[in-house]
Amino acid sequence: MNKEAKKQKILEAAKFRHATKQFDPNKTIPEDDFRFILEVGRLSPSSFGFEPWRFLVIQSPELRKKIKDTAWGAYGKLPDASHFVIYLARTRKDTQYDSQYLQDHFKNTMQLPDEFLEKYLSRIEEFQKEDFKLLDGERPLMDWAGKQSYIALANMMTAAAEIGIDSCPIEGFNMEKMNQLLEEEGLLEDGSFSISVMCAFGYRANEQSEKSRRPFNDVVKWV
Numbered sequence: 395m396n397k398e399a400k401k402q403k404i405l406e407a408a409k410f411r412h413a414t415k416q417f418d419p420n421k422t423i424p425e426d427d428f429r430f431i432l433e434v435g436r437l438s439p440s441s442f443g444f445e446p447w448r449f450l451v452i453q454s455p456e457l458r459k460k461i462k463d464t465a466w467g468a469y470g471k472l473p474d475a476s477h478f479v480i481y482l483a484r485t486r487k488d489t490q491y492d493s494q495y496l497q498d499h500f501k502n503t504m505q506l507p508d509e510f511l512e513k514y515l516s517r518i519e520e521f522q523k524e525d526f527k528l529l530d531g532e533r534p535l536m537d538w539a540g541k542q543s544y545i546a547l548a549n550m551m552t553a554a555a556e557i558g559i560d561s562c563p564i565e566g567f568n569m570e571k572m573n574q575l576l577e578e579e580g581l582l583e584d585g586s587f588s589i590s591v592m593c594a595f596g597y598r599a600n601e602q603s604e605k606s607r608r609p610f611n612d613v614v615k616w617v
Contacts, residue, residue, distance in 0.1 A: 403556065409605055414562045417596035419474040423559055426433070428477050431595070434553040438546040442518055445505055446484035447546055448587060450576075451477060457579065461592075464575050465514035467566015468592060475562075475594035479578070480589040481547055483539035486532050488525040489518040495586070518594035547591055554595055565591040 395403070428451075435449055452458055461480075462472045472478055488495035496515070500506045506514060522528040528535045549562045572589045577583050607613075 398558070404552075407552060407555040408470050410558070411551060411561065412602045412605060414594070414596070414598045414602075415470065415556040416599040417471060417474040417476065417560065417594065418591075418599045421476065421597040422598075423476040423595060427557060427559065428595070430556075430557070431550050431559070435546040435550040438549045440542040440545065441538075442514075442521075443500075444484070444539070444542065445499070446489050447543040448482040448484075449546070450480040450482060450581060452480060453477070460575055460579075464571050465564070465567035465592065467564040468594070471562055471564065471594040474596065474599070477594075478597035479550075479589045479593050481543045481583070481592065483536060483543045483590040485539070485585060485588050486529075486535040488586050489535050489539050490529070491522050508609065510603045530558075536588055539566055540588075543590040547593055551593065558602060560596055560598045564594065567592070 432449060440446060452461060458472055458478065461478075462469055463545070465472075467477070484495065487493065490496075490513070496518075500511055500514065501508075522535070523525060525536075526538065528538055549561060552561065554561050567589070573582065576587075576589060582588065
């Protein structure tokens with residue numbers, strides 16, 4: 395496939411993708427297709443390479459019902475979605491510059507040499523303290539990590555659209571209540587994670603109307 399054909403395929407996927415409100419309960423995403431979508435999420439970029447996320451694939455009928463009854467935005471989508479993902483973001487406990495998670499992540503996952511690691515962590519400390527002022531309370535670093543999880547979310551929805559799979563991102567929930575539910579289910583690892591966003595995946599039950607967006611020249615400004 396040449397470059398122009400690849401560009402056209404990506405644009406077609408962008409036009410195909412929409413926030414699907416109703417999924418076909420009789421269609422299930424093949425396992426290899428969904429693993430492909432998850433792998434695209436895993437390979438997504440994150441600031442400083444933190445990878446401050448976890449993807450919970452909720453297939454348990456019992457847990458799906460609890461989520462449906464807790465998160466109002468999932469109520470009409472969760473029962474019929476083929477797959478349902480909760481995106482967790484790591485909290486300050488794991489993302490502060492001197493955390494044990496970052497020490498382990500940079501040494502064992504990214505395999506940074508010790509002589510470089512000290513300088514790298516020092517730069518992260520400056521970024522968190524001065525550049526973005528992320529250490530004023532618990533919430534700023536959590537919100538920052540949540541932004542990173544949206545990169546993975548977007549990549550997964552785009553990848554899904556490219557192979558004809560629908561999706562719907564969901565923010566319709568009370569964060570405190572959802573965190574309480576996930577904590578009770580033992581999924582937040584003693585405060586290392588907090589819910590960021592959710593997304594339903596499957597196949598649309600109805601055709602979608604043509605996508606409408608603001609004009610290109612209104613959205614894009616060359617400076």
